[in-house]
Amino acid sequence: MLPSTFNQDGSASPGQHLTCFIIDGRVAIDAGSLGMAATPEHREHVRDVVLTHAHLDHIAGLPLFIDDLFSFLKEPIRIHAAPSVIEVLERDVFNWDVYPRFSELTNENGPVIEYAPFPISSEFSAGHLSIRAVGVNHKVPSVGFIVSDGRSKVAITGDTAEMDIFWNEIAKEEGLSALLVECAFPNEMADLAQVSHHLTPERLAGELEKIGDIDCPVYCVNIKPMFRETVIRQLAELPGRQPQILEVGRVYDL
Ligand SMILES: [Zn+2]
Numbered sequence: 644m645l646p647s648t649f650n651q652d653g654s655a656s657p658g659q660h661l662t663c664f665i666i667d668g669r670v671a672i673d674a675g676s677l678g679m680a681a682t683p684e685h686r687e688h689v690r691d692v693v694l695t696h697a698h699l700d701h702i703a704g705l706p707l708f709i710d711d712l713f714s715f716l717k718e719p720i721r722i723h724a725a726p727s728v729i730e731v732l733e734r735d736v737f738n739w740d741v742y743p744r745f746s747e748l749t750n751e752n753g754p755v756i757e758y759a760p761f762p763i764s765s766e767f768s769a770g771h772l773s774i775r776a777v778g779v780n781h782k783v784p785s786v787g788f789i790v791s792d793g794r795s796k797v798a799i800t801g802d803t804a805e806m807d808i809f810w811n812e813i814a815k816e817e818g819l820s821a822l823l824v825e826c827a828f829p830n831e832m833a834d835l836a837q838v839s840h841h842l843t844p845e846r847l848a849g850e851l852e853k854i855g856d857i858d859c860p861v862y863c864v865n866i867k868p869m870f871r872e873t874v875i876r877q878l879a880e881l882p883g884r885q886p887q888i889l890e891v892g893r894v895y896d897l
Contacts, residue, residue: 645680646891648868655680657891658868661700664799664823665689667792670770672799675700678707686712691770693761694724695801696785697731705732706742714750719757723769725776726760727784777812779803782840789813795820795897802827802865804840810853820897822857823889824850825865829873841865844877851884862889 645663646655661675665685671677671692681689681704692708695701709720722729737744745756761767763786766775773793776786780803787800787809796819800809803825813819827841836843842850851861863886866874875888889895 644864644889644891644893645676647676647680655892658871659864659866659891660868661703662695662801662865663701663704666772666790666797670772672788672790673701673801674705674708675703677704678709678711679704681708689720690718691721691723691772693769693774693788694722694728695779695787695799696781696783697724697728697735698783698802701802702732702736706736706745709745709756710742713745713748713755716750716755717752719754721757721759721769723759723761723767723774725763725784725786729758729760775812777809779809780806780840789816797821797823797897799823799864800825802841804837804842805846805850807853810850813854813857819857819859821859821895822854822861823864824861824886826863826874826878826886827865827867829870830877832870844874844881847878847886848881848883851886861886863887864889 647661648656648658650656662673663676664672668684669688671689673695674692736742748755761776763776763778766773771792773791775789779785779787779801785801790797798813798819824847825842826844826847828836828843830843830845833843863878879885
């Protein structure tokens with residue numbers, strides 16, 4: 644997970660405003676902090692970006708990432724997203740007013756971006772990965788992903804409130820290496836969590852009961868930075884299974 648908040652000395656801090664995971668140094672899942680926090684190696688090798696939904700904290704770094712690489716790209720950056728998310732990007736982000744419409748621009752090697760709309764619930768390829776998008780329960784059309792490189796398999800919920808279809812799909816998966824789940828708000832903000840379609844530690848506990856004894860580590864992500872300490876404390880106080888917290892900037896070998 645790339646960093647998106649910073650200490651006074653400029654070093655990365657653990658708070659997570661924006662969401663972006665880099666898998667195998669090559670594929671980005673969401674692009675919240677991609678343009679701001681990508682390393683030179685990421686800029687050289689990441690050419691596939693896979694989006695859960697169009698909320699700003701998941702796409703903010705995408706225009707900047709493309710902008711940085713514009714003159715250097717030898718192949719387009721492929722943006723994998725549901726058709727409705729691509730529509731939002733073209734209408735509300737890459738519309739010349741907010742940022743250039745990169746889909747109409749080329750460099751000396753050709754197009755700089757390419758949209759790759761993915762179907763819900765069937766497999767598609769992004770770089771070397773095989774991915775299945777499964778609908779989740781968020782305020783806008785959103786998906787979670789089951790991502791496989793043929794060796795390891797990771798499930799990522801993206802932003803969501805309580806749901807069933809995603810958990811049913813997880814239950815069918817064998818050999819899951821890790822599950823990343825959101826937990827945005829503390830328990831006392833359950834009302835806000837409900838209207839914004841997010842989870843709290845208590846609600847997350849109810850969700851994890853739906854998948855029973857899943858045999859892989861569970862990591863919490865997308866914790867609102869202003870409530871991070873409270874959410875972490877409440878997660879640690881949960882009876883039964885206590886998820887870990889995914890650490891910003893740490894490389895996980897799954
Ligand atoms: Zn969202």
